[in-house]
Amino acid sequence: MVKRAKGRQESGVVIKKLEELGQGMIREIDARKTPSFQTPLRSKGNVHYDEKLGCLHLGEKNETRSFVNVGQARKFMQTVAIANKCKKFLKEDAHTSIRGLFYQLKFSLGENLDEELFSEQSESNPLIEDLEVSLDVKREDLNLNTDRKGVVAGPLILRDKFGGEETRIDCRKQGRSGWMVPSDVDNGMEIEDLDADYVLVVEKDAMWQRLNEDKFWKKENCILITPKGQASRGCRRLISKLAAKKLPVIVFTDCDAWGWYIYWTIKTGSMNLAYLANDIATPSAKFVGVTMRDIKDYEFLGQMTIKAKEVDLKRAEEMMNYEWIARHPEWVEELKVVLKTKKKLEQDALQGPSLSFVGKYLKEKMEAKKFLP
Amino acid sequence: MVKRAKGRQESGVVIKKLEELGQGMIREIDARKTPSFQTPLRSKGNVHYDEKLGCLHLGEKNETRSFVNVGQARKFMQTVAIANKCKKFLKEDAHTSIRGLFYQLKFSLGENLDEELFSEQSESNPLIEDLEVSLDVKREDLNLNTDRKGVVAGPLILRDKFGGEETRIDCRKQGRSGWMVPSDVDNGMEIEDLDADYVLVVEKDAMWQRLNEDKFWKKENCILITPKGQASRGCRRLISKLAAKKLPVIVFTDCDAWGWYIYWTIKTGSMNLAYLANDIATPSAKFVGVTMRDIKDYEFLGQMTIKAKEVDLKRAEEMMNYEWIARHPEWVEELKVVLKTKKKLEQDALQGPSLSFVGKYLKEKMEAKKFLP
Numbered sequence: 224m225v226k227r228a229k230g231r232q233e234s235g236v237v238i239k240k241l242e243e244l245g246q247g248m249i250r251e252i253d254a255r256k257t258p259s260f261q262t263p264l265r266s267k268g269n270v271h272y273d274e275k276l277g278c279l280h281l282g283e284k285n286e287t288r289s290f291v292n293v294g295q296a297r298k299f300m301q302t303v304a305i306a307n308k309c310k311k312f313l314k315e316d317a318h319t320s321i322r323g324l325f326y327q328l329k330f331s332l333g334e335n336l337d338e339e340l341f342s343e344q345s346e347s348n349p350l351i352e353d354l355e356v357s358l359d360v361k362r363e364d365l366n367l368n369t370d371r372k373g374v375v376a377g378p379l380i381l382r383d384k385f386g387g388e389e390t391r392i393d394c395r396k397q398g399r400s401g402w403m404v405p406s407d408v409d410n411g412m413e414i415e416d417l418d419a420d421y422v423l424v425v426e427k428d429a430m431w432q433r434l435n436e437d438k439f440w441k442k443e444n445c446i447l448i449t450p451k452g453q454a455s456r457g458c459r460r461l462i463s464k465l466a467a468k469k470l471p472v473i474v475f476t477d478c479d480a481w482g483w484y485i486y487w488t489i490k491t492g493s494m495n496l497a498y499l500a501n502d503i504a505t506p507s508a509k510f511v512g513v514t515m516r517d518i519k520d521y522e523f524l525g526q527m528t529i530k531a532k533e534v535d536l537k538r539a540e541e542m543m544n545y546e547w548i549a550r551h552p553e554w555v556e557e558l559k560v561v562l563k564t565k566k567k568l569e570q571d572a573l574q575g576p577s578l579s580f581v582g583k584y585l586k587e588k589m590e591a592k593k594f595l596p
Numbered sequence: 597m598v599k600r601a602k603g604r605q606e607s608g609v610v611i612k613k614l615e616e617l618g619q620g621m622i623r624e625i626d627a628r629k630t631p632s633f634q635t636p637l638r639s640k641g642n643v644h645y646d647e648k649l650g651c652l653h654l655g656e657k658n659e660t661r662s663f664v665n666v667g668q669a670r671k672f673m674q675t676v677a678i679a680n681k682c683k684k685f686l687k688e689d690a691h692t693s694i695r696g697l698f699y700q701l702k703f704s705l706g707e708n709l710d711e712e713l714f715s716e717q718s719e720s721n722p723l724i725e726d727l728e729v730s731l732d733v734k735r736e737d738l739n740l741n742t743d744r745k746g747v748v749a750g751p752l753i754l755r756d757k758f759g760g761e762e763t764r765i766d767c768r769k770q771g772r773s774g775w776m777v778p779s780d781v782d783n784g785m786e787i788e789d790l791d792a793d794y795v796l797v798v799e800k801d802a803m804w805q806r807l808n809e810d811k812f813w814k815k816e817n818c819i820l821i822t823p824k825g826q827a828s829r830g831c832r833r834l835i836s837k838l839a840a841k842k843l844p845v846i847v848f849t850d851c852d853a854w855g856w857y858i859y860w861t862i863k864t865g866s867m868n869l870a871y872l873a874n875d876i877a878t879p880s881a882k883f884v885g886v887t888m889r890d891i892k893d894y895e896f897l898g899q900m901t902i903k904a905k906e907v908d909l910k911r912a913e914e915m916m917n918y919e920w921i922a923r924h925p926e927w928v929e930e931l932k933v934v935l936k937t938k939k940k941l942e943q944d945a946l947q948g949p950s951l952s953f954v955g956k957y958l959k960e961k962m963e964a965k966k967f968l969p
Contacts, residue, residue: 315951318809320802323947329900330948368805374776383771386809390771398756398763399780403747403773406805411772429693432741432779436691436759527702574696575703578688 227501231409232364234313240358241310248303258299259289262357263498270497272547277490277506279497281356288353302353304328309354312366318407320368321351348495356498363407363456373404373458374428376435377446378418379465384411391415394446401435404448408461414468422446422465423585424454424508426476426485430570430581439582446470453485456496459503462489472508473589478515478561478568479531480538486510491547509594511585513568515560520593521584527572531565551596600874604782605737607686613731614683621676631672632662635730636871643870645920650863650879652870654729661726675726677701682727685739691780693741694724721868729871736780736829746777746831747801749808750819751791752838757784764788767819774808777821781834787841795819795838796958797827797881799849799858803943803954812955819843826858829869832876835862845881846962851888851934851941852904853911859883864920882967884958886941888933893966894957900945904938924969 248258263269264284271282290299308327312319319327351362362369379394381402394402405412423445425431431449434440440447446465450458466472474489476482490508492500518524539558542548549555561567573581588594621631636642637657644655663672681700685692692700724735735742752767754775767775778785796818798804804822807813813820819838823831839845847862849855863881865873891897912931915921922928934940946954961967 312951317951319806319947319951320944322800322802322942322944323806323951326900326942326945326948327951329945330896368802371773371801371805383773385772386811388771388811390769392771392773396763398761398765399758399778399784400744400756400765400776403776405772407772427695428744429695429741432744433692433696438759438761523703527699569695569699571693571695572699572702574692575699578685578690578692578696578700 227498228359229501232360234316234364234366234410237358237360237364238310238313240360241306241313244306244358245303257289257291259287260302260357261285261287262353265352265356265495265498267494270494272491272545274547276500277547278500278504279492279494280500281498298350301328302350304332305350306354309365309367316366318366318368324367352498361409361499361502363409368406369456371404371406371457372452372455373448373450373461374401374431375404375446375448375461376401377440378416378444379414379446380416382413382415384413395441399432399435401431401447401449404455404458404461406455406457408457408464414464417446417465417468417470418444419446419470420444421471421473421589422448422462423511424462424472424474424489425449426452426474426482426570430475433574433578433581434585437579437582439585442582443586450485450489452481454489456499456503459489459505462508463503463505466505466507472505473511473594474508475511475513475570475585477570478513478557480535482570483538483542487542487545487548509596511588511594513570513573514557514595515564515566515568516557517568517584517588523575524568524572527575528564528566528568531561531567535567536562536565553595557595600871601732602874605733607689607737607739607783610731610733610737611683611686613733614679614686617679617731618676630662630664632660633675633730634658634660635726638725638729638868638871640867643867645864645918647920649874650920651873651877652865652867653873654871671723674701675723677705678723679727682738682740689739691739691741697740725871734782734872734875736782741779742829744777744779744830745825745828746821746823746834747774747804748777748819748821748834749774750813751789751817752787752819753789755786755788757786768814772805772808774804774820774822777828777831777834779828779830781830781837787837790819790838790841790843791817792819792843793817794844794846794962795821795835796884797835797845797847797862798822799825799847799855799943803848806947806951806954807958810952810955812958815955816959823858823862825854827862829872829876832862832878835881836876836878839878839880845878846884846967847881848884848886848943848958850943851886851930853908855943856911856915860915860918860921882969884961884967886943886946887930887968888937888939888941889930890941890957890961896948897941897945900948901937901939901941904934904940908940909935909938926968930968 251258263281264286269282269284273280288295288299355362376394376397381392383390383392428449428451474486476485492504539561543555543558573584624631636654637659642655642657646653661668661672728735749767749770754765756763756765801822801824847859849858862878865877912934916928916931946957
């Protein structure tokens with residue numbers, strides 16, 4: 224596997240990498256060669272699971288982006304222009320979004336820009352990802368914000384240096400709202416104090432609010448995080464940073480396709496961000512529920528199941544074949560129950576008997592260490 | 597128009613209203629009549645614009661929901677069951693989501709529930725809205741959370757009583773993240789201090805982060821809010837509360853269909869929440885930009901326009917016919933330019949010349965009071 228830098232990189236280091244990229248091209252032009260750059264191949268065929276590390280990563284295959292390739296010239300030019308702008312942002316110590324970057328380029332380059340390439344949608348990502356992998360930096364280190372999502376509460380104090388000021392964020396004192404996980408939890412962000420026994424990641428914001436209202440994190444002395452669905456890069460990075468502080472990470476999602484996907488993305492990383500798994504995966508994460516086998520211990524849950532959707536069944540089939548899942552008989556068994564019964568369970572179902580039952584369920588399962596791997 | 601209660605309602609008052617709803621039905625049954633309840637009609641034909649108030653509201657038309665009507669019996673039963681659960685939540689002083697409510701009902705009523713009616717999607721809303729309008733309460737007063745969205749920073753201090761504790765939220769000390777606007781900004785939430793000159797509402801989170809990084813709210817002594825797209829109920833209510841403190845509210849969105857819709861929803865309320873406009877609309881709101889006429893003052897913006905989508909053009913046509921827009925010649929003129937040029941402008945375009953140019957633009961336009969009404 225290709226080794227990648229871990230954690231944040233100083234802006235001086237990143238600026239140097241950007242300059243070297245440009246200087247390399249100038250040398251090529253001076254030598255009457257075609258300017259080009261190498262980048263690890265990010266397609267599915269070059270994504271592998273590393274059993275020892277417990278996460279996805281990129282293999283050794285590379286591709287070369289070349290200025291004289293007709294199919295690549297336009298993209299090549301735009302990637303170089305992006306590198307140039309990112310250097311400027313780093314020198315100015317200012318951040319922007321991909322959309323802000325697009326207008327900076329439109330201002331300098333005029334109309335000759337492929338607008339669609341810079342939409343907020345996922346199509347815009349490959350241009351930035353080229354830079355991330357070829358320079359071995361993270362987008363966050365290029366001062367490009369990603370969509371932020373996710374909320375945290377619990378015994379965690381952060382120091383946030385931002386916009387020339389420093390703020391102390393006490394995640395025990397965020398009331399009903401919690402502290403919003405930003406795009407970048409590395410640059411200018413330090414953990415000042417962390418006095419928790421574990422991290423609980425809760426799929427849904429509504430369930431997070433329920434547990435926050437019951438002061439679950441206080442009673443349990445845990446960090447309570449919701450990614451609000453699929454975890455953002457910032458949220459995955461925060462979870463991974465907390466795991467690096469030796470905290471167990473426990474994930475609590477629906478028992479359905481989306482819930483499983485959220486769990487495995489946190490644990491092993493995702494296909495399209497495989498090159499970042501080093502930084503944002505948490506291989507030690509464990510799954511607390513809800514599971515179909517919970518019905519044995521909590522009889523009422525048998526009445527709480529709802530019909531599985533086609534996507535849930537299809538996904539369950541697929542997952543049984545992923546090597547990082549197939550090696551866990553507990554998961555295979557769980558998925559087989561879903562396929563056989565064509566039923567699924569939502570975490571919200573645990574509110575059936577009483578609004579605060581969900582806390583009781585979580586405590587009992589955690590005390591008995593009833594986790595899926 | 598039907599007069600509605602304004603602001604939050606004490607849980608004691610709400611519990612009484614719920615009990616009266618049930619007692620009325622028992623009286624009807626005892627008198628061998630059909631249990632029923634009256635609710636103002638919420639369809640488009642009963643939504644009107646009030647010129648004096650400057651917002652949408654419901655007219656006088658009512659409909660009667662009856663238990664013996666074959667088409668309504670099931671819904672009727674579910675509405676009554678919901679009322680019963682909400683009373684329980686209020687007595688327990690605990691909140692949940694519509695999904696949590698669904699499982700509480702599923703637990704008590706068994707399988708006989710229309711699951712689709714309780715999905716997190718908009719189809720579930722009518723059941724709760726029936727209760728809101730017929731009892732003249734807000735969902736938030738029934739302890740039912742709505743989706744929360746939106747972020748605020750600036751000279752505003754809040755006291756948040758929640759889950760048996762009180763937290764002081766200083767919106768000047770929220771670092772890069774800002775304070776997340778919760779579902780309910782009334783119950784248990786007090787404004788302790790507010791020392792701002794105005795409120796700036798910024799459509800996009802990315803632009804909010806840009807302005808927050810430049811400490812725009814500090815330099816300008818304003819409250820900086822982003823609804824992150826269309827404003828949630830909680831966000832609209834917060835804006836309306838700040839406006840009630842005599843602060844001017846200035847809205848900054850894209851010059852396109854979605855941006856205009858966000859502005860007018862904040863200002864006049866929306867069709868489907870017309871019954872709440874009293875509480876969540878801000879008729880005094882003004883529009884700072886971006887506008888097509890900005891191109892006269894900021895020449896570079898002429899190069900920053902992008903192609904308008906079909907939806908933008910269709911929406912512009914429709915808007916010219918809304919009575920609350922047609923009465924403003926400045927708006928009609930603006931919409932005509934979009935229709936004629938088939939171009940639109942995004943707020944992000946103001947980052948073209950430099951990342952911090954957007955702050956300069958906003959200051960200049962506000963000093964010159966170049967607003968659309």
